[in-house]
Amino acid sequence: MATIKVLGYSGSITTRTVLCCLKEKQVDYELVVVDPAAGDHLQPRYLALNPFAVVPTIQDGDLTLFESRGILKYLAKKYKGQGTELYGNSLSEEALVEQWCEVEGQSYNSPALAILSQIVFVPKKGGTTDEAVVELNVEKVGKLLDIYEERLSKSKYLAGDFFSLADLQHLATTHYLVTVCGKGDLISSRKHVKAWWKDISSRPTWKKVTEKAP
Amino acid sequence: MATIKVLGYSGSITTRTVLCCLKEKQVDYELVVVDPAAGDHLQPRYLALNPFAVVPTIQDGDLTLFESRGILKYLAKKYKGQGTELYGNSLSEEALVEQWCEVEGQSYNSPALAILSQIVFVPKKGGTTDEAVVELNVEKVGKLLDIYEERLSKSKYLAGDFFSLADLQHLATTHYLVTVCGKGDLISSRKHVKAWWKDISSRPTWKKVTEKAP
Structure with missing residues (x-):
């Protein structure tokens, strides 16, 4: 079987999430560096694979996929029975995984990224952090x-008493909130x-994914 | 088997999407009206089922689920082999469905709702439409x-030559863009x-879902 290629770079939140998932599923992969800082994502060869010009993209034989959350689901399904079961063990558990994955994608990701953007990316580009935007999104x-908090008082993880894609999807953004953004008190x-x-x-x-990354 | 209960109301974008999915899967359901305009979503009994205070929520026997996109996936999986196959017919097709579902959830929904909000909801609440916000999101x-357009020049539907969850997820918001918002030229x-x-x-x-709704 061909090795899965991950086109992305280790400093990207979504690439890290996909790499963590591959490690949980004990799947070998090859990281092909596509670094947005170097403009790699705008090369015609990359745009032909991913018209959204973002990382990561994966290639698994003839199949090319983008959208990191979709990639996670694909990996969890393809490697069912190998490594960590990231979808639980029944249709009901899987439904709760999907539910909390959507909570992350629809409600957590956007304000978390807004904080990260204001505290890290805006100053990097020479701008000034808008504290009001930070405050609004921290709220x-x-x-x-x-x-x-209420949910986790009843089950160890978001979807139940098992680690799942829903928890995994929170790792990278929360890591930045806690470390780089100094919002650990949340x-x-x-x-x-x-x-x-x-x-x-x-x-x-x-830990392996983060120790190798900037 | 217990009938699936859908707690929501027919004027809600996400409730409509779930109802359409149930019809595609030829599943009987009971619509239990929870109308946010009447404050139904803030009743303790509803909040105990859905702490996010939004519609819809479904109840299928002992299982309670919120997050409409997660509900769609649950229905498509549970009723595999019944009605329209909304996930395609192979792991690769399913992966492409997931990918385009994520495109809708991450990239289409937010600007489409921003347009709808400015043109419909803001004036309804006595405010004035911010044309600059409309223009930005139309862009x-x-x-x-x-x-x-590029994708659909190669396949009839988003995930391939079959109607899927990815297409279904676009129905309600696009319906409002075209009808109420007058953005059919998009x-x-x-x-x-x-x-x-x-x-x-x-x-x-x-058509059945929309003819019954406001």
Whole structure:
């Protein structure tokens, strides 16, 4: 079987998430560096694979896929029975995984990235952090984490008592919120969220992904 | 088998999408009206099922689910082999369905809703439409539809030559863009997008859902 190629770079949030998933599923892969900082994502050869000009893209034999959350689902399905079961073990568990994956994609990701953008990317481009935007989005994430806190008081992980894609999808953005953005209090001020974060961010697969990345 | 209960209301974009999916899968359901305009979504009984206070929520026996896109996936999986196959017929087709579902959720939904909000919801609440916001988001949707146009020049539907969840997820928001918002030119100015929209919006299931709704 051909090795899965991941076109992306280790500093990208979504590439890291896909790499972590591959490690959880114990799947060999080859990382082909596509670095947006170097303009690699705008090369016609890359745009032919991914018209959205973002990383990552994967190639698995003849199949080319973009959209990291879709890639995660593909990997979890293709390698069912190998490595960590990231979809649970029944249709009901899988449904709850999908539900919490959507919560991340629809409600968590946007305000978390807005904070990261204001604190890291805007100054990097010579701009000034808009503190009001940071505050607004910290409030949004906080309200959402109140719901997580309630949920995590009843189950160890988001979809149930098993680590799943839903938890995995939170790793990279939360890592940046806690480390680079100095917003660790969003996590540590909530007992169950704190325990959940400690657990999922200690996974050996995630540690491997982060230790190699900028 | 217990009938699936859909807690929502027929005027809601996401409730309509779920109802259309149920009809495609030829599944009987009971619509239990939860009308946000009447504050039903803030009742403790509803919040106990869905802490996000949005519609719809479904109940299938003991299983309670929210997040409409997650609900669609659950229905498509549970009723595999019944009604329309909304995930295609192979792992590769399913992967492409997931990919285009994510494009809708991550890139199409937000600017489309921003247009709808400015043109419909803001004036309804006594405010004034911000034309600059409308213009910015029309531009975003247009750029995205350029990518769809290219894709749909190669396959009849987004994920391939079969109608799928990815197409279904676009029905409700696009319906409002074309009808209420008067942004039909976004669709009709692109040959393949226009043919795709004509095809998917003509599905008998969707027609049934829209004829009953405000």
